[in-house]
Amino acid sequence: MHRHKWDEVPRPTPDGTGVGRPGYPGTVIIGIDTSLGTAVAAIARDGEVLADEQSANALGHAEVIGDLLRRAAQAAPTPTHVAIGMGPGPFTGLRVGIATARAFAVGRGVPVVPVPSHDGVALGILLSDALTGTETPRFAVVTDARRKEFAYSVYDGIDDDGLPIRIMDATLSPRDDLDARLAEAGAARYDATSVSAAMIALAAARALDAGRELAGSEPLYLRSPDVVAAHAPKRVSA
Amino acid sequence: MVLMDAPLVLGIETSCDETGIGIVRGRQLLSNTIASSMDEHARYGGVVPEVAARAHLEALQPSIDAALAEAGVTLDEIDAVAVTSGPGLAGALMVGVGAAKGLAVALDKPLYAVNHLVGHIAADILDADAGELEYPTVALLVSGGHTSLLLVRDLTSDVELLGETMDDAAGEAFDKVARLLKLPYPGGPEIDRAAAAGDPTAIRFPRGLSRASDMASHRYDFSFSGLKTAVARWVEQHEAAGLPVPVADVAASFREAVVDVLVTKALDACERYGVPRLLLGGGVIANKRLRDVALERAAGAGVAVRIPPLRLCTDNGAMIAALAAELISSGRRPSTLAFGADSTLPVTEIQVAEDPDATAPAPLPARAAS
Numbered sequence: 001m002h003r004h005k006w007d008e009v010p011r012p013t014p015d016g017t018g019v020g021r022p023g024y025p026g027t028v029i030i031g032i033d034t035s036l037g038t039a040v041a042a043i044a045r046d047g048e049v050l051a052d053e054q055s056a057n058a059l060g061h062a063e064v065i066g067d068l069l070r071r072a073a074q075a076a077p078t079p080t081h082v083a084i085g086m087g088p089g090p091f092t093g094l095r096v097g098i099a100t101a102r103a104f105a106v107g108r109g110v111p112v113v114p115v116p117s118h119d120g121v122a123l124g125i126l127l128s129d130a131l132t133g134t135e136t137p138r139f140a141v142v143t144d145a146r147r148k149e150f151a152y153s154v155y156d157g158i159d160d161d162g163l164p165i166r167i168m169d170a171t172l173s174p175r176d177d178l179d180a181r182l183a184e185a186g187a188a189r190y191d192a193t194s195v196s197a198a199m200i201a202l203a204a205a206r207a208l209d210a211g212r213e214l215a216g217s218e219p220l221y222l223r224s225p226d227v228v229a230a231h232a233p234k235r236v237s238a
Numbered sequence: 239m240v241l242m243d244a245p246l247v248l249g250i251e252t253s254c255d256e257t258g259i260g261i262v263r264g265r266q267l268l269s270n271t272i273a274s275s276m277d278e279h280a281r282y283g284g285v286v287p288e289v290a291a292r293a294h295l296e297a298l299q300p301s302i303d304a305a306l307a308e309a310g311v312t313l314d315e316i317d318a319v320a321v322t323s324g325p326g327l328a329g330a331l332m333v334g335v336g337a338a339k340g341l342a343v344a345l346d347k348p349l350y351a352v353n354h355l356v357g358h359i360a361a362d363i364l365d366a367d368a369g370e371l372e373y374p375t376v377a378l379l380v381s382g383g384h385t386s387l388l389l390v391r392d393l394t395s396d397v398e399l400l401g402e403t404m405d406d407a408a409g410e411a412f413d414k415v416a417r418l419l420k421l422p423y424p425g426g427p428e429i430d431r432a433a434a435a436g437d438p439t440a441i442r443f444p445r446g447l448s449r450a451s452d453m454a455s456h457r458y459d460f461s462f463s464g465l466k467t468a469v470a471r472w473v474e475q476h477e478a479a480g481l482p483v484p485v486a487d488v489a490a491s492f493r494e495a496v497v498d499v500l501v502t503k504a505l506d507a508c509e510r511y512g513v514p515r516l517l518l519g520g521g522v523i524a525n526k527r528l529r530d531v532a533l534e535r536a537a538g539a540g541v542a543v544r545i546p547p548l549r550l551c552t553d554n555g556a557m558i559a560a561l562a563a564e565l566i567s568s569g570r571r572p573s574t575l576a577f578g579a580d581s582t583l584p585v586t587e588i589q590v591a592e593d594p595d596a597t598a599p600a601p602l603p604a605r606a607a608s
């Protein structure tokens with residue numbers, strides 16, 4: 001698998017702690033997701049939530065993320081990793097979180113852990129069902145992808161690492177086709193209205209423990225840039 | 239915060255297609271690292287915002303690493319982070335804003351959100367070989383994204399917009415006319431190459447907003463879309479008549495029209511405001527004909543011209559860092575973390591979101607001994 005520079009060797013933190021080995025008992029993970037609103041959280045190795053900050057505003061990612069991150073960083077002064085929700089989501093907002101997370105990780109000298117944003121939503125659903133003893137049927141996490149399309153990922157249960165079993169990676173579907181596709185896949189529909197950064201961080205913690213990678217370093221854009229190749233200039237004369 | 243020396247500032251610039259990371263110590267340039275996505279835009283004939291924003295996201299960390307290595311400093315030595323808040327492409331700006339906030343929070347260092355256009359002026363103070371920048375000065379900033387004429391009374395506190403383009407930026411006009419002439423992107427160097435063998439007086443193309451009737455309300459504004467249309471019409475008429483298009487003459491005459499209107503309006507501003515100083519900035523300043531005409535005509539008008547080194551004229555992070563260093567030295571407080579990207583940020587807003595509750599870094603002598 002192609003490894004991007006962002007994912008390379010963890011550098012020691014300035015104070016010499018935070019070695020960032022998977023499973024290291026002092027693991028504290030900052031999670032950041034701006035695929036759907038803006039969310040920043042911090043969790044300890046045992047899953048304890050140290051901070052869970054979010055802005056309901058669907059826009060304004062760039063405006064709010066600094067203060068949310070500062071509060072989370074105050075609650076978790078020596079994070080060992082930064083988990084990033086990689087989308088899918090509207091590109092401009094999604095990039096704010098990824099840029100912030102990567103730069104924060106550079107500033108602290110800790111590694112980043114990319115997580116598909118839908119995995120965070122799925123983990124939240126599975127954990128909350130487990131808490132109430134509800135059997136979770138196969139389900140799809142669905143988010144708005146604009147341009148009359150949805151993005152969806154299909155999950156079926158939780159594995160021994162405590163991670164959602166993703167049986168279909170994030171995919172685009174025309175809005176009108178989605179229900180038929182989900183019926184065919186036998187998946188219940190779950191329309192996500194927010195992504196929990198704590199769940200992004202928890203998924204990252206479990207992936208680190210298991211020595212697994214949940215996403216590559218590329219954002220889950222799912223779409224090529226919307227451009228048209230240069231055409232011949234239009235005539236101006238009548 | 240007490241600074242014992244000129245502030246060490248890391249600047250982030252992502253307003254268009256260059257990912258710029260600059261590091262300065264006061265007025266001393268330590269690194270000017272630029273990653274450009276220009277090649278990725280070439281097939282589209284102009285900057286594609288989404289392509290630029292994606293490229294910024296990928297280029298940021300390698301550029302930060304490269305800048306730190308070149309400057310020979312580590313992140314924990316940085317006194318402040320600076321970033322372009324606007325004007326520029328919103329999606330591109332937001333990548334830099336996010337990164338700057340992440341870095342500033344991680345390092346627990348002050349963050350200065352600044353104006354890109356004023357940054358172009360600040361580039362001049364990094365030129366170690368030039369004398370002190372004197373005020374007031376007229377500044378002409380010309381690039382693919384902007385064409386602005388400014389009156390600068392003080393870099394950190396008083397910049398006035400005299401005029402700007404009403405449609406295309408001058409650099410955009412070069413790109414569009416290059417396409418008309420079937421020349422590749424970016425158009426500036428291509429037009430220059432084609433114009434070398436041409437006669438700049440062969441065709442009299444119009445000078446936008448230069449009629450007597452324009453002087454009342456658009457004396458210092460620019461317009462290049464009419465010029466582009468005039469070139470297109472001229473070329474079409476030639477082709478319709480079955481005549482070969484004299485590309486060299488068209489290129490030279492078009493370039494002359496752009497250069498003429500830029501220099502004429504800039505020197506008119508110098509005369510009207512009684513300012514015998516003109517500062518040039520922006521990527522189009524790389525155009526040698528523009529520099530030559532400006533120098534020649536300014537000399538005739540008794541106006542001294544300053545041109546920063548070309549690598550500081552194109553968009554870069556060093557100019558953003560330099561502007562922040564000047565703001566710090568003049569006792570300005572850092573920005574809050576609550577600003578965003580402002581694609582139409584007016585030039586009068588030199589710094590964005592100055593925090594009334596923050597403590598200003600200790601004022602410093604402008605050129606502290608290191």
Ligand SMILES: [Zn+2]
Nearest residue numbers: 381383520553
């Ligand atoms: Zn510029």
